[in-house]
Amino acid sequence: MQTKRVLLAALPLVMLSAPALAHHxxxxxxxxxxxxxxxxxxxxxxxxxxxxxxxVTVVDGKGKSQEWLAEGxxxxxxxxxxxxxxxxxxxxxxxxxxxxSRDGSPKLxxxxxxxxxxTELGGGNGLPNERRELLQxxxxxxxxxxxxxxx
Amino acid sequence: MLSMPCWVDGARAQERTxxxxxxxxxxTARDHPAFTIDDHLCPLCAPVALDxxxxxxxxxxxxxxxxxxxxxxxxRIGNESxxxxxxxxxxxxxxxxxxxxxxxxxxxxxPDLFTLIRAPLPIAFTLRDDHVVIHHDFWNTVRxxxxxxxxxxxxxxxxxxxxxxxxxxxxxxxxxxxxxxxxISAGFTTSDGSKLVERWTPRGGGRxxxxxxxxxxxxxxxxxxxxxxxARTPDEKILDLPPCEVTSGQR
Numbered sequence: 001m002q003t004k005r006v007l008l009a010a011l012p013l014v015m016l017s018a019p020a021l022a023h024h025x026x027x028x029x030x031x032x033x034x035x036x037x038x039x040x041x042x043x044x045x046x047x048x049x050x051x052x053x054x055x056v057t058v059v060d061g062k063g064k065s066q067e068w069l070a071e072g073x074x075x076x077x078x079x080x081x082x083x084x085x086x087x088x089x090x091x092x093x094x095x096x097x098x099x100x101s102r103d104g105s106p107k108l109x110x111x112x113x114x115x116x117x118x119t120e121l122g123g124g125n126g127l128p129n130e131r132r133e134l135l136q137x138x139x140x141x142x143x144x145x146x147x148x149x150x151x
Numbered sequence: 152m153l154s155m156p157c158w159v160d161g162a163r164a165q166e167r168t169x170x171x172x173x174x175x176x177x178x179t180a181r182d183h184p185a186f187t188i189d190d191h192l193c194p195l196c197a198p199v200a201l202d203x204x205x206x207x208x209x210x211x212x213x214x215x216x217x218x219x220x221x222x223x224x225x226x227r228i229g230n231e232s233x234x235x236x237x238x239x240x241x242x243x244x245x246x247x248x249x250x251x252x253x254x255x256x257x258x259x260x261x262p263d264l265f266t267l268i269r270a271p272l273p274i275a276f277t278l279r280d281d282h283v284v285i286h287h288d289f290w291n292t293v294r295x296x297x298x299x300x301x302x303x304x305x306x307x308x309x310x311x312x313x314x315x316x317x318x319x320x321x322x323x324x325x326x327x328x329x330x331x332x333x334x335i336s337a338g339f340t341t342s343d344g345s346k347l348v349e350r351w352t353p354r355g356g357g358r359x360x361x362x363x364x365x366x367x368x369x370x371x372x373x374x375x376x377x378x379x380x381x382a383r384t385p386d387e388k389i390l391d392l393p394p395c396e397v398t399s400g401q402r
Contacts, residue, residue, distance in 0.1 A: 026257070029400035048396045050256060069402055076272050076288055076390050080179040107400070127178070134181055138188050138218050146214060 026071075026125060030099040030109040038068055038108070042092040047085030049075050051125060054088055054113075056096065058106070069107040070096045072123045081130065087121060088113070098124060166322050167278040169353040173388065174381035178271035185358040185382035192222035193229070195269050196378050200229030230338075233375060241340050241370030248335040256336065259395040262290055263334035264312050264347055268363060269379070273387050276324075276351075283317050283324065290394040296326055303329040309343050324351040342369040357383035 026032075040058035051071040059065045072078070075085075088094065098110035111128045113121040122129030177186045177194055189196075189204050196204070204225035207213050213221060237245070256266060270289035277284040278298075285294045296315045303316045313331035317324060326349040333342040341347075345367030352360045358380060365375040 026399060029257070046396075049392060050259065050395050050397075050399055053397070071399060074272070075392055077179060079390060079392075080175075080273075080387075101400070107402075130181075134191060135217070135219055138191055142188060142208065142214075142218065146211070 026109060029101060030071075030107075031102050032099045032109070034100055035097060035111070036100045036108060037095060037097045039093070039095045040068060042088050042090055042094060043067065044090060045085075045088035047075050047078070047083070052078055052083075052123065054094075054096070054110075056094065066106050068096070070098060070110040070113075071107070071125060072110050073125050073127060077127070078123050081123065081127075083123060087123075166319055166324075169322055170276045170324055170351065170359070171278055173273050173275045173384050174359045175273045175384040175387055176271040176379065176381055179273065180382050180384050180387070183357070183382035183384065185354075185356050186380060188218065190380040192218060193225055194271060194379065196225070197229040197232055198376055198378060199232045200225045201378055203228045233339075233371075236371040236373055236375060237340075238368075238370055238372055241342070241367075244333075244335065244342070244370070245338070245340045248340070255334065256395075257399045259398045261311060261394070262292070263336065263341070264328055264331060265334060265339060265341060265363075265365065266336045267292055267312070268347075268349065268361075269377070273384065273389060274381070275389050283326075285326075286389050288389045291389070291391060303327045303346070305329040305344065305346075313347070320350075322353055325349070326351070339365075340370050341365060341367050344369065359383070 038056070038058050040056035043055040043057050045054045046052065052073060052075055054070045054072075056068045056070060057065055058068050093116045095114040096108060096110045097112045097114070098108040101107045109125050111122075111124040113123070115121070120129070175183070177183070177190045180186075181191070188208060189201060193201055193204050204221060207216075207221040207224065208218075234242075256262060262270070267287050267289055270287065272288035274288065275286040277286070280298075282295055282297050285296065286292075287294070292312075294312065294315065296317045298318060299316045300318045301316055303314055307314050307330045309330050309332045311332055311334075313328040315326050315328040317326045319325070328347045328349075331341065331343070331345050331347065333340070333345070345365060348364040348366065350362040350364070352362070354360060359382070361379040361381065363377045363379065365371065365377075367375070
């Protein structure tokens with residue numbers, strides 16, 4: 001299966017995750033102020049603690065392949081979001097977006113996983129994608145409450 | 152032998168009913184109606200930050216500001232407040248140990264008590280005549296704590312989880328822990344000899360409020376207070392997952 005790295009440029013990032021949510025500090029490993037996207041083929045998905053991880057084979061424009069590690073949320077947290085541990089299978093082609101490693105090694109802390117068909121999986125450490133949706137809902141709740149107060 | 156008045160037994164039974172069961176945070180039970188907007192925005196919050204956040208949300212002048220921005224402002228207030236309480240020794244310890252190599256959770260080591268309590272995963276309370284069992288989903292940790300009605304004594308060898316005693320003050324379960332080893336975790340530090348007090352108060356609507364007090368004069372000039380809300384989740388279970396298999400960031 002052909003794979004390729006689609007984007008490896010560092011982008012400035014508006015933080016969506018709340019530091020207070022983290023019960024440990026991954027900042028020394030991953031640079032949450034930056035975002036990269038890599039595309040590849042799942043080699044292995046491990047539904048474990050302290051973080052679920054996916055190993056992805058990424059092939060660059062020159063045909064050189066490299067194995068990337070991506071880490072997400074705690075398996076216990078993902079279970080509560082409805083994950084079962086079979087969301088990713090070897091051979092699945094995915095796009096990973098997240099915070100790159102500080103040491104430049106091929107790993108990232110994912111924020112979003114996108115399948116070939118465009119469907120998105122969140123499940124990143126601190127649940128940044130889910131938090132974005134939650135914030136939208138809370139904004140609606142806030143407007144609704146304000147509207148109730150002014151009636 | 153003294154016998155317990157029947158109304159005391161009745162009151163205790165009510166306290167137990169109110170507290171027993173599984174409780175989740177807004178992180179894993181996002182749709183629970185017991186949670187308010189500020190519970191989601193500031194899930195482990197210093198009172199000063201929580202007050203600030205509530206005022207920001209209540210003020211119509213902030214209606215055009217995104218909630219995320221208000222949460223960040225409140226978090227900053229809380230962080231500044233905590234930093235202001237640090238002693239020189241506490242500040243130095245935090246600075247020296249800010250790397251991943253010094254974070255026990257990242258090293259895949261069993262958590263200290265503070266890290267265990269603040270973990271945003273479910274916990275289950277079981278009450279018996281003379282003890283309470285708190286089962287934490289995080290690291291599948293079980294704490295069995297005697298209901299002695301007395302404070303914990305600072306006279307034992309320090310350990311990760313220390314030695315705890317518990318008592319009821321009305322409907323509030325108060326757990327005091329001493330003989331703790333110092334720890335560093337995600338911007339917090341505690342030193343050997345600190346005392347942790349957990350005050351668990353069930354509220355109406357399936358809500359449980361935790362007031363966590365870190366009494367550690369070596370690290371903080373005043374006791375550090377943090378608030379966390381939980382909601383009753385009867386369909387939830389404590390999962391029996393392996394707690395930690397691979398150190399974060401390592402292949």
